[in-house]
Amino acid sequence: MVYHVLNRGNGRMRLFHKEGDYEAFERVLAEGLQRYEMELLSPWPLKRPRNWVARVNRELNDQQLEGIRICVQRGRPLGGESWVRRTANRLGLAFTLRGPGRPRKTPNIQ
Numbered sequence: 279m280v281y282h283v284l285n286r287g288n289g290r291m292r293l294f295h296k297e298g299d300y301e302a303f304e305r306v307l308a309e310g311l312q313r314y315e316m317e318l319l320s321p322w323p324l325k326r327p328r329n330w331v332a333r334v335n336r337e338l339n340d341q342q343l344e345g346i347r348i349c350v351q352r353g354r355p356l357g358g359e360s361w362v363r364r365t366a367n368r369l370g371l372a373f374t375l376r377g378p379g380r381p382r383k384t385p386n387i388q
Contacts, residue, residue, distance in 0.1 A: 292335045300331065352378075 294300050327333065338346070349356040354374035355365045366372050 294331050294334060297331060 294303070346356060348354070352374045354371060355362045355369075357365070363375065366375050
């Protein structure tokens with residue numbers, strides 16, 4: 279089973295309020311890795327910047343939030359335009375890049 283752990287709360291809610299909150303999150307994650315058979319695909323490979331908590335809890339602007347909503351609703355990858363196109367094609371998700379609904383029929387002109 280694949281489980282994606284996010285470091286952002288629902289509805290722009292803060293997830294980590296103080297520096298110790300992230301350490302608690304890491305402890306719970308480590309316990310889960312010991313208790314259940316799973317592989318952590320991407321552990322945090324770098325030292326966190328000093329202002330990490332503020333950066334994680336930073337509000338998204340309307341454009342960023344709308345982009346995330348569309349990706350979640352359509353099941354499409356989230357990222358830069360060319361990366362999204364390549365990734366969607368590679369994973370068979372090209373249909374998620376088109377708008378909702380059926381394409382309009384083009385008139386047959388003879």
